[in-house]
Amino acid sequence: MVIDELHDRCGExxxxxxxxxxxxxxxxxxxxxxxxxxxxxxxxxDIDKANIESTVRERLSQEDAFTTLNFFNVAKLNSLDRQxxxxxxxxxxxxxxxxxxxxxxxxxxxxxxxxxxxEDHLRIQVMKSGLNLDGAWExxxxxxxxxxxxxxxxxxxxxxxxTACPTNAGTGIRVSVLVHLPALAxxxxxEKVFRSxxxxxxxxxxxxxxxxxxxxxxxxxxxxVTLGKSEREIIDQVADVIPYVIxxxxxxxxxxxxxxxxxxFDRVSRAYGTLQTAQQISSEETMYLLSRVRMGVNLELIDxxxxxxxxxxxxxxxxxxxxxxxxxxxxxxxxxxxxANYLRLQLKRDDTDAQAN
Amino acid sequence: xxxxxxxxPATFHITDLTGKEGLLELHLCPDCAKQYLQTxxxxxxTPKISGVLSSQLKLEQTAEDLKELDGKECPxxxxxxxxxxxxxxxxxxxxxxxxxxxxxxxxxxxHNGSEHVGKQPKRGVRDTESQTELIRLRxxxxxxxxxxxxxxxxxxxxxxxxxxxEGRSNE
Numbered sequence: 245m246v247i248d249e250l251h252d253r254c255g256e257x258x259x260x261x262x263x264x265x266x267x268x269x270x271x272x273x274x275x276x277x278x279x280x281x282x283x284x285x286x287x288x289x290d291i292d293k294a295n296i297e298s299t300v301r302e303r304l305s306q307e308d309a310f311t312t313l314n315f316f317n318v319a320k321l322n323s324l325d326r327q328x329x330x331x332x333x334x335x336x337x338x339x340x341x342x343x344x345x346x347x348x349x350x351x352x353x354x355x356x357x358x359x360x361x362x363e364d365h366l367r368i369q370v371m372k373s374g375l376n377l378d379g380a381w382e383x384x385x386x387x388x389x390x391x392x393x394x395x396x397x398x399x400x401x402x403x404x405x406x407t408a409c410p411t412n413a414g415t416g417i418r419v420s421v422l423v424h425l426p427a428l429a430x431x432x433x434x435e436k437v438f439r440s441x442x443x444x445x446x447x448x449x450x451x452x453x454x455x456x457x458x459x460x461x462x463x464x465x466x467x468x469v470t471l472g473k474s475e476r477e478i479i480d481q482v483a484d485v486i487p488y489v490i491x492x493x494x495x496x497x498x499x500x501x502x503x504x505x506x507x508x509f510d511r512v513s514r515a516y517g518t519l520q521t522a523q524q525i526s527s528e529e530t531m532y533l534l535s536r537v538r539m540g541v542n543l544e545l546i547d548x549x550x551x552x553x554x555x556x557x558x559x560x561x562x563x564x565x566x567x568x569x570x571x572x573x574x575x576x577x578x579x580x581x582x583x584a585n586y587l588r589l590q591l592k593r594d595d596t597d598a599q600a601n
Numbered sequence: 602x603x604x605x606x607x608x609x610p611a612t613f614h615i616t617d618l619t620g621k622e623g624l625l626e627l628h629l630c631p632d633c634a635k636q637y638l639q640t641x642x643x644x645x646x647t648p649k650i651s652g653v654l655s656s657q658l659k660l661e662q663t664a665e666d667l668k669e670l671d672g673k674e675c676p677x678x679x680x681x682x683x684x685x686x687x688x689x690x691x692x693x694x695x696x697x698x699x700x701x702x703x704x705x706x707x708x709x710x711x712h713n714g715s716e717h718v719g720k721q722p723k724r725g726v727r728d729t730e731s732q733t734e735l736i737r738l739r740x741x742x743x744x745x746x747x748x749x750x751x752x753x754x755x756x757x758x759x760x761x762x763x764x765x766x767e768g769r770s771n772e
Contacts, residue, residue, distance in 0.1 A: 280694060281735040281765075283678045287692040289743060363690070385720070392722050396732065398694035403708070404717025406694040410704060411711050413697070415719040445713075472714015526631060529612040 247316070247325045251560070251568040255332050255354045257422065258559055260552035262374020266542045267490050269422040269462065269555070272333075273380045273479070274369040275388055276407045276416035278398040284408040285361060293345040293361050300360050301347070303394040309387065313349040313358070318342075324573070327564035333371070338362055356387065364408050364416075366391070375490075377419060377483050381475065404471060414471025419482045422451070423489060426461040426539040427496035430511070437492055445469055446485065460531030460558060465489065497543060512540035520591045524580040530561045530587065549591075557590060604630035653710050654686055675699045677737045695733045731764055738764075 257270035278284060282296055304310040318326060318339055326340040335348050339362045346361040359367040368391070370384040398406040404414035412418075428434040438448050451462040465486070467478050500508040515536035519525075538554045540546040559565055561583050567574050570582050604611045605628055613634035615627040627634075671683035680692030682700060691697070697704060708715045738761050745754040 278694065280732040283693040283736050283739065284691055284696075286688060286690045287678045287680060287740070291743075292739060388720075389723060392724065396724075397722055398732075399722050400694070400697050400717075402716055403697050404719060406697050408690045410691065410708055413708065414712065414714075414717045417719075469712045469714070471708055471712040471717060474719040526612050528614075528631070528634075532612070532614055 247321065247328060248568065250332060250354075251328060251565050253354070254552065254556060255559070256371045256373055257333060257354075258552070258555035259373040260550075260555045262372060262376050264486075264490055265374040266551070267424055267493050268375040268486065269373075269424055271372045271375055271377045271380050272369060272418075272420045272422070273377065273384050274367055274418045274420075275384060275405075276364040276412045276418075277366040277368065277388070277391070277405060278407060279365045280396040280398040282365065285363060285365070286408060288344070288361075290344045296365050297345045297347050297360050300366065300395065304349070304391065307390050307394055309390045310349070313351055313356070315347055315349050318346045318348055319344065324564050324567060328568060331559060331562040331564050335359055336362060336367075339367075355383070364412070375421065375486060377421070377479050381479055385475075411468075412470050415473070415475050415478060417470055417475050417478055418466055419479050420464050420466035421482060421486050422462060422464050423486070423493070424460075424462055424535070424538065425489070425493050426535050427500055428493050429461050430508075431496045431499065433492065433496060437489060441465060441485065441489075444481070444485065446482065459528065460535040462535075497539065501543060508543075509545060512536050512543075512545050516540065516546060516591070519587050521588065522584045524577075525584045525587065526580055527562060527583065530583060531558065534558055534561075553590075557587065561587065604628065604633050606630075606633040609633075654707055670703065673700070677733050677740070679740055693733070693736050695736065731767075735761060735764055 257272075259265075262268070262271075279296060279299070282288065282292055285293075288296070301315060304313075316329070318329075318335065321329075326335070329335040329348065330337055330340050332354065334350055334354060334357045336359065339346055339348065339359050342362070344361065346359075348360070349358040350356065355371050357369045357371075359369070368384060368387060370380045370387070372380045400406055405416040407413050407416055425434060425437075428437060441448055445468050447466050447468050449464045449466070451459045451464070465482065467482055469478065473481075515533040519530070519533050519537065534554060534557055537546065537549070538551065541549050541551055541554060560569060563579055566579055566583055566586065569586065574582055607630060609630035609632070611628035611630055613627070613629045613631065615629065615634065671681065671686065673682045674680065675692055675696050676699070677695040678693035680696060682703065685691055685696070685700070691700075705715050738757050742754050742757040742761065745751070745757060
């Protein structure tokens with residue numbers, strides 16, 4: 245697999261299937277692990293990092309489960325390719341912007357990503373479409389065992405898996421569910437939901453993790469505590485609360501349908517109309533409008549669009565994806581024009597299809 | 602909709618969940634949003650830890666004690682407590698043992714628990730001494746290279762390789 249094959253694929257988290265996929269985009273679990281015989285990243289020089297990378301690569305190549313993975317040397321990728329991987333949530337911004345030897349291993353279905361030399365030596369991540377934390381845990385737990393059979397992890401009987409930042413020590417687990425909550429945003433109830441989530445020690449972040457804004461009404465709900473609770477308890481803590489969040493969003497959508505129908509139809513059709521006709525459009529405005537259109541499709545207000553198609557538009561209108569599609573480097577202004585061209589083409593084609601039917 | 606900070610149209614709709622005042626909704630133009638996000642971003646996770654840590658230390662330590670504690674260095678990786686406090690990141694696995702007393706209240710504060718109850722490595726935690734020994738040797742080797750003492754660096758590299766070799770033949 246080469247990077248250029250990625251951008252026109254769909255990726256696991258945008259497939260738009262799996263349980264509750266009208267509201268839950270994806271379920272993700274990551275484990276932070278460190279090798280016992282190397283210092284943490286902060287005290288590593290380039291030689292240490294290169295040694296860690298080659299050790300991981302060499303040892304895992306002996307394990308059947310990993311022979312089908314594609315290893316990318318992130319340090320050697322150009323910034324556009326790195327950005328593409330960030331947009332697909334296969335690597336973090338920290339790994340993309342880091343320095344020295346670092347890598348990522350990805351399976352062809354983009355369900356698994358194994359980052360080497362991020363904040364910790366290893367960051368193992370499994371993604372599933374829709375609400376499927378049990379499936380994600382089953383897969384990542386097995387992977388972790390497979391890796392552990394080849395590499396010695398830094399582990400302490402009392403403090404558990406040892407991580408560079410004490411906030412991740414213990415299980416090293418982050419359980420995270422990506423939800424789309426446009427109706428709660430429109431009805432200004434989202435703050436209330438977040439406040440109650442914070443009270444039970446859950447964290448809410450934007451689409452691209454720490455420090456990113458809530459783009460396109462997408463929110464990641466994840467655990468904060470990693471020590472003193474078992475993986476199962478932590479997963480359940482997140483899993484137990486998601487049905488309530490889904491229920492609130494559904495109620496807000498129903499309220500908009502029952503009480504604010506004109507307002508809702510207006511928001512959705514203006515968003516759709518703008519995306520179909522704009523001559524230049526930023527990635528942020530695109531996310532904002534696609535979010536409304538996505539809700540419109542879920543509520544059957546728009547009937548000639550499919551959810552997976554909209555999910556793909558969210559990704560393909562991001563800067564790196566757009567430049568890959570256009571096969572050239574574009575500055576912000578050029579991207580805004582090309583993005584509008586792409587959206588007009590994508591959304592118009594659906595129109596003519598619908599009319600032809 | 603106009604940007605809340607200037608006259609340009611607002612295309613960024615930000616819900617900030619990290620502010621001291623609680624939740625904050627912002628509608629900004631790309632330029633103001635960029636500025637807002639860049640200044641906001643640098644105040645993530647890391648200061649949070651040093652914040653928790655320093656408030657804890659203030660309660661329990663005098664300025665003099667703190668100064669002494671800051672100077673404490675891990676014999677394995679060489680990180681000082683001051684550096685950890687500033688960066689919010691530890692230097693090696695042994696720091697959890699070496700700074701254990703200082704870390705425990707911090708862990709309790711962040712996690713509301715300080716004892717791991719989850720999964721454990723299947724192979725058992727064996728031979729941690731030779732593991733930390735490797736980290737120490739790697740550091741000494743770096744220092745030898747820096748001092749251009751290549752003979753010593755060579756010696757250390759051979760020792761690292763021999764310990765690594767033993768580890769592998771045990772598997």
